[in-house]
Amino acid sequence: MKVEAKTMENAVEVGGAADANPCVSKSRVRDRIFDTACDLFYKQGIRGVGVDAIASEAGTNKMSFYRSFPSKDELVAEYVRDAARQFMAWWDEVVAPYPNDPRRQAEALFEATVNKPIEQCNRGCAMANVMVEIQEEDHAALVVVREHKAEIRQRLRQLAADMGASNPDKLGDSLMLVMGGTFQARMIFPAGNTPVDVAGCAAKVLIEAHLRGAC
Amino acid sequence: MKVEAKTMENAVEVGGAADANPCVSKSRVRDRIFDTACDLFYKQGIRGVGVDAIASEAGTNKMSFYRSFPSKDELVAEYVRDAARQFMAWWDEVVAPYPNDPRRQAEALFEATVNKPIEQCNRGCAMANVMVEIQEEDHAALVVVREHKAEIRQRLRQLAADMGASNPDKLGDSLMLVMGGTFQARMIFPAGNTPVDVAGCAAKVLIEAHLRGAC
DNA sequence: TGCTATAGTTACTGACCGGTAACACCCATG
DNA sequence: CATGGGTGTTACCGGTCAGTAACTATAGCA
Numbered sequence: 386m387k388v389e390a391k392t393m394e395n396a397v398e399v400g401g402a403a404d405a406n407p408c409v410s411k412s413r414v415r416d417r418i419f420d421t422a423c424d425l426f427y428k429q430g431i432r433g434v435g436v437d438a439i440a441s442e443a444g445t446n447k448m449s450f451y452r453s454f455p456s457k458d459e460l461v462a463e464y465v466r467d468a469a470r471q472f473m474a475w476w477d478e479v480v481a482p483y484p485n486d487p488r489r490q491a492e493a494l495f496e497a498t499v500n501k502p503i504e505q506c507n508r509g510c511a512m513a514n515v516m517v518e519i520q521e522e523d524h525a526a527l528v529v530v531r532e533h534k535a536e537i538r539q540r541l542r543q544l545a546a547d548m549g550a551s552n553p554d555k556l557g558d559s560l561m562l563v564m565g566g567t568f569q570a571r572m573i574f575p576a577g578n579t580p581v582d583v584a585g586c587a588a589k590v591l592i593e594a595h596l597r598g599a600c
Numbered sequence: 601m602k603v604e605a606k607t608m609e610n611a612v613e614v615g616g617a618a619d620a621n622p623c624v625s626k627s628r629v630r631d632r633i634f635d636t637a638c639d640l641f642y643k644q645g646i647r648g649v650g651v652d653a654i655a656s657e658a659g660t661n662k663m664s665f666y667r668s669f670p671s672k673d674e675l676v677a678e679y680v681r682d683a684a685r686q687f688m689a690w691w692d693e694v695v696a697p698y699p700n701d702p703r704r705q706a707e708a709l710f711e712a713t714v715n716k717p718i719e720q721c722n723r724g725c726a727m728a729n730v731m732v733e734i735q736e737e738d739h740a741a742l743v744v745v746r747e748h749k750a751e752i753r754q755r756l757r758q759l760a761a762d763m764g765a766s767n768p769d770k771l772g773d774s775l776m777l778v779m780g781g782t783f784q785a786r787m788i789f790p791a792g793n794t795p796v797d798v799a800g801c802a803a804k805v806l807i808e809a810h811l812r813g814a815c
Numbered sequence: 816t817g818c819t820a821t822a823g824t825t826a827c828t829g830a831c832c833g834g835t836a837a838c839a840c841c842c843a844t845g
Numbered sequence: 846c847a848t849g850g851g852t853g854t855t856a857c858c859g860g861t862c863a864g865t866a867a868c869t870a871t872a873g874c875a
Contacts, residue, residue, distance in 0.1 A: 818873105
């Protein structure tokens with residue numbers, strides 16, 4: 386199967402029709418490897434995917450991998466950085482339609498979480514999964530994960546403060562719990578009719594209660 | 601990780617009559633191995649712990665391991681079963697002081713989750729971690745995890761129904777999200793002052809609001 | 816044409832890991 | 846004392862995996 390992919394790519398490149406195949410032939414080897422790795426890491430776990438598998442799935446081989454990345458660990462760290470960037474970009478995008486309306490922004494975030502396409506998150510939170518799989522406490526990837534989660538917590542607390550909650554840290558942290566639980570539930574209950582569906586409702590209830598002065 | 605010729609029961613019964621001599625001295629090694637394995641699996645992950653490490657940490661060796669367990673996979677499944685049993689026992693214990701008071705029971709569960717000793721859960725939810733680490737969809741351990749999570753969901757929904765919530769499934773699932781998020785947060789923010797602290801409060805707010813008729 | 820950067824191929828090392836074989840030892844029971 | 850079950854010990858097999866070496870092929874550019 387990998388041989389077919391390689392030969393096809395070569396044929397396309399030789400043919401020169403570059404724009405017709407944006408996903409494989411035109412991109413640099415490094416980018417192909419990286420995209421493939423991100424996909425496989427999320428779907429099969431860090432430890433469940435070897436360098437050989439990544440390379441051949443990307444239509445190349447291990448040597449080209451090591452010409453682009455100094456080690457698998459470094460690739461993992463890059464994967465986590467990219468996941469963090471993507472999550473924040475998603476956040477900003479979801480929030481953008483409601484400027485100066487922090488309550489609506491928070492609600493939109495949880496609704497968007499519920500409605501995320503299944504294949505994008507049926508393995509739960511990529512960052513949390515990395516923390517489960519990596520044991521070395523000082524691994525570069527874990528530093529990124531901790532920073533990322535701390536920033537999400539901070540953002541939720543800020544949203545709570547901006548919407549005038551009487552105890553913004555408590556509301557923000559409560560929302561943090563719901564968000565984390567939602568991602569976890571997407572992994573554990575992958576099919577329809579799961580606890581995931583109530584995430585938006587739970588967030589609304591928490592916000593409503595806190596704005597009423599609960600806690 | 602794939603040999604499955606023998607079964608757990610066979611391995612246990614190899615010692616002889618299963619009922620005549622209830623395994624005090626005979627299965628001491630087995631118990632030591634199992635306890636050690638549970639500890640290491642939780643702290644370092646399934647894939648992060650080898651059979652050699654388990655055996656030597658238990659003061660024995662690999663051969664004795666394979667005299668007690670047919671395979672590492674089977675041990676993992678047993679580990680998950682034990683974790684599920686322990687969790688349910690903990691649940692029943694926490695709930696026991698408040699018979700016929702489902703609301704108080706639910707609140708007690710979340711308070712107890714917050715107050716669990718750190719070293720018992722600073723790696724988050726053992727069941728969820730197993731689901732992250734194991735890729736084989738039909739692995740025996742994963743079946744146990746799914747059943748366990750489904751039962752917790754059912755229990756929370758039942759509690760919500762018993763306390764008279766207008767929409768018990770929504771309340772139960774909301775609590776499920778908070779509970780999952782709490783365990784995840786214990787792994788991600790291991791030190792003091794974390795979102796974990798608000799889990800009891802979040803649960804109370806959700807219950808209160810639902811009993812008032814929200815959603 | 817020839818140089819250089821990029822990429823493919825094959826083969827290898829060393830470590831680790833799950834699992835097994837064969838044998839030696841200890842000790843309780845008969 | 847003899848037997849046998851549980852245990853310890855050593856060595857090994859087959860597989861996987863991260864990482865490297867050395868060579869080849871190609872494509873663009875001067």
